[in-house]
Amino acid sequence: MIKQKVAFLGAGSMAEAIISGLLSNKKLTPEQIYVTNRQNKARLSELKELYGVHVNTNHEQIVKSADIIILAMKPAGVKEAVASIRSFTSENQLFISVLAGITTEYLSYLLGHNAPIIRTMPNTSASVGSSATVISPGAYVHDAQLQIAASMFESIGIVKHVKETDLDSLTAIVGSGPAYMYYLFEAMTNTLKELELDEQLGEELLLEMMQGSINLLKATSDSPRTLYESVRSPGGTTEAGLQVLANDDVQRTISTCILRAAARSKEITKEKINNT
């Protein structure tokens, strides 16, 4: 059980996933959680209704008395958001960011003081308690603060401690990664029609097939190549399909996709600094 008061600046899908995990795992009570956003009052009412948390459009009232402030707005809005709370914050508060591509150093600069800041990257599987979250302390963070942050994110899945210099690359893997999995799933489901299959049945089977493949990957020490070679029979169906993937160099395309997402994460803070 965490004793501190926690304020969320941003009330979108990531904030909700974290709030939901914290409450269902009894890490915090609704009385300890304060939420604000930019202007969407209906959204705040919805979160109050669903989770019983305190909500308020007044940033000062939400942030001033909080021990921990979670930054959960889009990176594009970070300057405006931090400017709106800067004068009500102090070095005695702990800041936790879920923002893609925004460094703790840049957040320190925006805050204008030396508060401890922890950078994290969860993912949307948080909403079902299955996030793979990476977490990294900026300057001024004590071990006890890092432990509290890790414990909060453990309520929405697994947590790995990493160096901040790895966070941009890991954002591509854990943060954006689910989108690429859904993209693959969509490509497979789109093919069901062309195969003249019942789509409901096909989707159910596809999901089980993907889940089963992941279960086997997790359970075995065999490499992915060994696993797909064990599926392939010479002259068989799998080989025919794998040949198409090899001809189109699909593995290279997937690598390029992940590299581009990682590079984009690196660009985000640089763009902000250049526009200052």
Ligand SMILES: NC(=O)C1=CN([C@@H]2O[C@H](COP(=O)(O)OP(=O)(O)OC[C@H]3O[C@@H](n4cnc5c(N)ncnc54)[C@H](OP(=O)(O)O)[C@@H]3O)[C@@H](O)[C@H]2O)C=CC1
């Ligand atoms: N979605 C994802 O897969 C993941 C997202 N992230 C990160 O999480 C962050 C939030 O993403 P997500 O929840 O998807 O975004 P959403 O668009 O769902 O939510 C953004 C929230 O930020 C609020 N906001 C915007 N500007 C301000 C401001 N000036 N002050 C206070 N609140 C503000 C918005 O309020 P209003 O509606 O009133 O404008 C809204 O509640 C991003 O930085 C993203 O990089 C991290 C991991 C995964």
Ligand SMILES: O=C(O)[C@@H]1CCC=N1
């Ligand atoms: O696309 C984005 O920028 C965010 C960060 C990771 C997932 N969504």
